[in-house]
Amino acid sequence: MSYTQRATPVFAQLCTFLVQDIHGDLPARVLNVLERRGRQRSSELKQSSYLNRIQIGHGLVVLAQQHLVFHSPSTEPTTFYEPDWCQCYDLVRVGKIAAFVEERFGQKASNVISNLLTLGHTSLADLLDAYFPSSQQGDGLTNTSTGVAASGDKDTVTSADELYDIVHTLMEHGWVIQASEAQYLSPEDLYNFAQQQALQEHFGGSFPTGTKDKDKLSQLVMANKRRIRDAWLELPNSSSSSRKRKANAADCDPCARQRLNDGQYASIKNCRHSPEDDLVIRVNPEKTAVAMRTHHLVGLVEQLIGSTTARLYEIILRSLEKNIPRCFEDYSDPAPANMEDQPQWEPNLDHIVNTRDIAQQAKIHGLDICNGLDPHAVARIAKTTSNGKGVLAQPVDHTTLSFHQREELVEGHMQLLVDHPLHFTTWHARGQYRVDFDLMAKHLIQHEIEDTLLAKHGVNGRKLVRALLRKGKLEERSVCNTLMASAATVRKVVNDLALQGYVETQEVPKVDRREAKLSNHLVWYDIQRARERLLHDTYKAQLRILQRINFEQEKAKELLNKANRTDVAGNESKYLKQSELQDLKKCQEVVEKLYLQLQRQDDLVAVLRDYCGPFLTA
Amino acid sequence: MASASTAPPELASKAEEGAAVAPAAEDMGSRADMLYEECAKRPEGTTFFQRDLTGMQIARDLNELLNLVGDLSNRHLLKPLQFEGEPCWKLRPKDIADKLRRLVPDERLLYQHIDNAHTEGVWSKALRAKTNLAQPTVTKYLKSLESKDLIQAVMSVKTPNRKMYLLKHLKPSEDVAGGPWQNEGDFDSALIEVAAKVVANKVEHDTCIRVSAGWNNYTSSDRQAVIAHKKAQTKSMPDIEDALPVQPYHPPTDSGASRLVHRSNPGYPTTITLAKYLNETGLLRGKTVRESDMEQLLEMLVLEGTLENVSASTFRTVIPPINQKFNGFVDAPCGNCPVFDLCSDEGPITARTCAYFAEWLETTSEEP
Numbered sequence: 001m002s003y004t005q006r007a008t009p010v011f012a013q014l015c016t017f018l019v020q021d022i023h024g025d026l027p028a029r030v031l032n033v034l035e036r037r038g039r040q041r042s043s044e045l046k047q048s049s050y051l052n053r054i055q056i057g058h059g060l061v062v063l064a065q066q067h068l069v070f071h072s073p074s075t076e077p078t079t080f081y082e083p084d085w086c087q088c089y090d091l092v093r094v095g096k097i098a099a100f101v102e103e104r105f106g107q108k109a110s111n112v113i114s115n116l117l118t119l120g121h122t123s124l125a126d127l128l129d130a131y132f133p134s135s136q137q138g139d140g141l142t143n144t145s146t147g148v149a150a151s152g153d154k155d156t157v158t159s160a161d162e163l164y165d166i167v168h169t170l171m172e173h174g175w176v177i178q179a180s181e182a183q184y185l186s187p188e189d190l191y192n193f194a195q196q197q198a199l200q201e202h203f204g205g206s207f208p209t210g211t212k213d214k215d216k217l218s219q220l221v222m223a224n225k226r227r228i229r230d231a232w233l234e235l236p237n238s239s240s241s242s243r244k245r246k247a248n249a250a251d252c253d254p255c256a257r258q259r260l261n262d263g264q265y266a267s268i269k270n271c272r273h274s275p276e277d278d279l280v281i282r283v284n285p286e287k288t289a290v291a292m293r294t295h296h297l298v299g300l301v302e303q304l305i306g307s308t309t310a311r312l313y314e315i316i317l318r319s320l321e322k323n324i325p326r327c328f329e330d331y332s333d334p335a336p337a338n339m340e341d342q343p344q345w346e347p348n349l350d351h352i353v354n355t356r357d358i359a360q361q362a363k364i365h366g367l368d369i370c371n372g373l374d375p376h377a378v379a380r381i382a383k384t385t386s387n388g389k390g391v392l393a394q395p396v397d398h399t400t401l402s403f404h405q406r407e408e409l410v411e412g413h414m415q416l417l418v419d420h421p422l423h424f425t426t427w428h429a430r431g432q433y434r435v436d437f438d439l440m441a442k443h444l445i446q447h448e449i450e451d452t453l454l455a456k457h458g459v460n461g462r463k464l465v466r467a468l469l470r471k472g473k474l475e476e477r478s479v480c481n482t483l484m485a486s487a488a489t490v491r492k493v494v495n496d497l498a499l500q501g502y503v504e505t506q507e508v509p510k511v512d513r514r515e516a517k518l519s520n521h522l523v524w525y526d527i528q529r530a531r532e533r534l535l536h537d538t539y540k541a542q543l544r545i546l547q548r549i550n551f552e553q554e555k556a557k558e559l560l561n562k563a564n565r566t567d568v569a570g571n572e573s574k575y576l577k578q579s580e581l582q583d584l585k586k587c588q589e590v591v592e593k594l595y596l597q598l599q600r601q602d603d604l605v606a607v608l609r610d611y612c613g614p615f616l617t618a
Numbered sequence: 619m620a621s622a623s624t625a626p627p628e629l630a631s632k633a634e635e636g637a638a639v640a641p642a643a644e645d646m647g648s649r650a651d652m653l654y655e656e657c658a659k660r661p662e663g664t665t666f667f668q669r670d671l672t673g674m675q676i677a678r679d680l681n682e683l684l685n686l687v688g689d690l691s692n693r694h695l696l697k698p699l700q701f702e703g704e705p706c707w708k709l710r711p712k713d714i715a716d717k718l719r720r721l722v723p724d725e726r727l728l729y730q731h732i733d734n735a736h737t738e739g740v741w742s743k744a745l746r747a748k749t750n751l752a753q754p755t756v757t758k759y760l761k762s763l764e765s766k767d768l769i770q771a772v773m774s775v776k777t778p779n780r781k782m783y784l785l786k787h788l789k790p791s792e793d794v795a796g797g798p799w800q801n802e803g804d805f806d807s808a809l810i811e812v813a814a815k816v817v818a819n820k821v822e823h824d825t826c827i828r829v830s831a832g833w834n835n836y837t838s839s840d841r842q843a844v845i846a847h848k849k850a851q852t853k854s855m856p857d858i859e860d861a862l863p864v865q866p867y868h869p870p871t872d873s874g875a876s877r878l879v880h881r882s883n884p885g886y887p888t889t890i891t892l893a894k895y896l897n898e899t900g901l902l903r904g905k906t907v908r909e910s911d912m913e914q915l916l917e918m919l920v921l922e923g924t925l926e927n928v929s930a931s932t933f934r935t936v937i938p939p940i941n942q943k944f945n946g947f948v949d950a951p952c953g954n955c956p957v958f959d960l961c962s963d964e965g966p967i968t969a970r971t972c973a974y975f976a977e978w979l980e981t982t983s984e985e986p
């Protein structure tokens with residue numbers, strides 16, 4: 001995550017805020033020191049802060065348990081700590097993760113994932129203990145503060161096997177992965193480690209000298225990184241029988257896991273239970289973005305095309321999600337130096353859907369797929385007629401359609417998706433469509449930038465960046481001609497946008513002195529720059545919202561304290577005065593509104609940051 | 619349109635040589651007038667070659683014809699030209715010829731040069747260079763020509779701040795005045811708006827269909843399907859925003875209002891068909907749009923978000939968003955804040971003292 005990992009002061013501050021919000025002051029203060037001083041040993045941390053050794057220790061434990069810091073490999077004599085900003089930022093998404101899992105796998109799974117989020121990472125045995133406290137208490141994880149309640153509620157897990165099944169499903173779909181020490185390696189450490197491995201295996205431990213070999217090395221490094229990472233996604237080799245908790249040491253095959261967990265990072269513990277019990281699992285941080293992307297795209301289709309098409313698109317994207325562990329490949333092979341070596345672009349076969357399957361699914365969901373299409377087309381398919389205004393002569397009940405007709409109707413919706421300029425799907429083969437996420441990612445970013453400018457600067461702001469994106473660098477006069485607007489209007493938008501850093505201007509004198517009249521005024525737009533600009537501004541806006549939440553709560557502090565008192569909580573109407581009740585309600589609403597906006601800004605962050613890597617412009 | 623495209627750019631003053639032959643008789647003057655009248659019967663702007671003039675059978679022989687033409691040229695009633703090396707002439711209206719006769723030589727020289735420039739017009743600096751006259755003289759005579767209604771000055775679109783001179787009765791060329799979209803060197807926003815609307819409506823008519831709410835009024839026989847349908851309607855999209863009190867209003871899935879839907883397999887309008895359509899409406903007050911003008915307008919409409927390209931030269935309507943939402947950034951105060959860059963963690967402008975948050979949340983802020 002080298003690109004997304006880059007932290008500006010605003011981003012770091014935002015992350016620290018989030019950590020403080022969820023995990024309290026101490027970890028946030030440790031993080032703050034790490035931010036100011038950079039990579040540190042824990043002893044150095046003490047020197048550069050007012051915290052004592054114990055406090056730092058506690059802080060670091062929390063941070064490490066939650067994967068909020070990187071630390072250097074445990075094989076090294078001293079451990080260095082470094083903040084893992086991305087994971088810190090992801091704290092803003094915990095609510096989303098639970099909601100996504102609930103939508104997909106139901107309430108129980110959502111409950112499990114919430115627990116995993118609270119715990120950071122945990123072994124299956126510990127998780128089981130948390131749900132079904134066994135005789136061995138004092139694990140530290142079973143205390144009630146984790147919110148695990150094993151009651152007979154229909155929404156909570158009732159048996160160990162059920163828990164295993166849920167975890168298994170979640171792992172199968174990539175929501176939960178194996179925890180591994182390699183996840184604690186900072187990008188730099190990971191690179192070194194992968195490089196060391198490559199050197200050992202292919203170059204006898206010493207650095208290669210030739211350019212060809214160097215290229216090969218960088219490829220190997222990437223391949224190693226991918227291998228390390230992909231191993232986390234692997235499912236433990238379990239058959240349902242092994243899940244029956246045989247307390248049999250012979251079942252435990254350390255070699256198997258060693259392979260899975262990549263060499264020195266195998267998590268071999270004593271084998272108390274079945275091998276899976278020792279499996280240490282955590283939530284896959286990359287999967288959230290995949291679900292967010294689905295959600296965002298479906299929302300866009302709903303807005304831009306129609307709700308029925310959006311439902312179908314949701315079916316499509318959800319069916320693909322299982323094959324998509326992450327939004328984009330962060331560790332892709334470095335681009336070859338000359339263009340000819342460029343590997344041929346190949347469509348990703350994992351992103352293909354069949355209209356038959358979708359038609360089937362739509363039927364299961366009871367979706368009226370006649371909606372949102374040209375009535376004439378519907379009439380043709382359903383063998384009826386429609387008048388000029390598109391009213392059907394004989395109404396068509398979608399439940400009575402033949403399978404073939406349903407398929408044709410779905411094709412109609414697919415055509416709408418294909419034809420849209422954002423290219424939500426592309427035609428792949430007869431009856432098959434492909435979702436080209438990479439292509440779309442850029443359009444999505446551009447769409448957000450345009451929306452922002454439309455809201456802030458009106459239609460001319462959006463027109464300008466669209467024109468520049470299409471045509472590249474333009475001279476002021478050509479801008480006027482393209483926008484069909486007067487020079488005065490154009491100058492104003494150009495100035496506004498340039499001030500905010502969305503477009504750049506350049507003045508090229510035509511004579512040997514600098515005079516506005518005798519110069520060419522060029523304007524251009526770089527999507528990557530605008531993207532970073534908007535991302536940074538959004539971080540800042542998020543920070544302001546958090547600060548405002550703090551402020552609003554601070555204002556109502558006394559009241560909130562009172563309302564949170566154990567005797568009052570739940571009996572507010574009994575103990576609080578009418579005016580207090582009103583104030584409390586107002587305060588809660590305000591905070592809720594702010595949190596909602598924070599979440600919506602996070603959606604924007606995801607579009608701008610998480611769906612594709614940086615664009616390289618010449 | 620007085621300028622014929624066949625007219626050569628250079629003025630041939632050959633015929634004026636004919637003026638050397640003194641007008642013989644009164645008779646000749648009236649014959650010359652006859653010739654003029656005969657020519658005037660032809661469509662305006664016709665170019666006359668020698669064979670055309672002899673064909674009128676007014677002059678008895680070639681010599682006389684030359685004399686007549688020379689006489690008319692002297693009186694500025696004929697404008698001598700050359701086309702592919704062959705001399706030819708065009709008529710000048712009598713009133714203009716009258717005025718021309720009263721010009722001083724320098725003035726006339728300027729007039730000739732301006733005449734040469736046709737609809738392109740000529741820049742005053744270029745005139746000075748061509749005529750070798752002093753700047754004040756040029757300025758003075760240009761003024762006087764203008765006051766006599768013989769020439770006009772227009773602002774060039776291509777090179778703003780340049781006054782281009784051309785004959786009064788000419789319509790400036792596209793290069794000078796811009797296409798149909800421009801008026802006096804600037805975009806004619808009213809005209810553009812009208813044209814854009816007409817074009818957008820046409821495209822919408824061709825590519826979209828408005829579907830009314832009750833287009834498919836079926837009563838389902840399948841009880842279970844009805845329930846599922848209802849459920850799908852109410853549940854529509856599970857959205858975190860839905861759970862919260864402040865959410866943009868979502869109309870239900872099958873809203874009562876009619877909706878715009880893209881036609882399946884329409885004949886998409888193209889630049890050419892749209893240009894033709896617009897010209898046929900006759901809305902542009904005599905102006906015609908060429909393909910390139912239409913291209914410009916359509917591109918602007920695409921940038922504006924009214925239309926979208928289906929292919930390079932075919933278009934369709936953008937279905938307006940069902941409920942325009944922007945994004946979390948601009949929908950919150952900070953996204954539109956004029957002091958965004960000045961706002962910081964402490965100091966006079968912070969999230970605590972922020973007036974915009976106070977307004978948005980209907981709460982109070984700290985006094986800075």
Ligand code: SF4
Nearest residue numbers: 951952955961969972
């Ligand atoms: S907190 Fe208030 S003043 Fe600061 S940027 Fe946001 S809206 Fe502007």
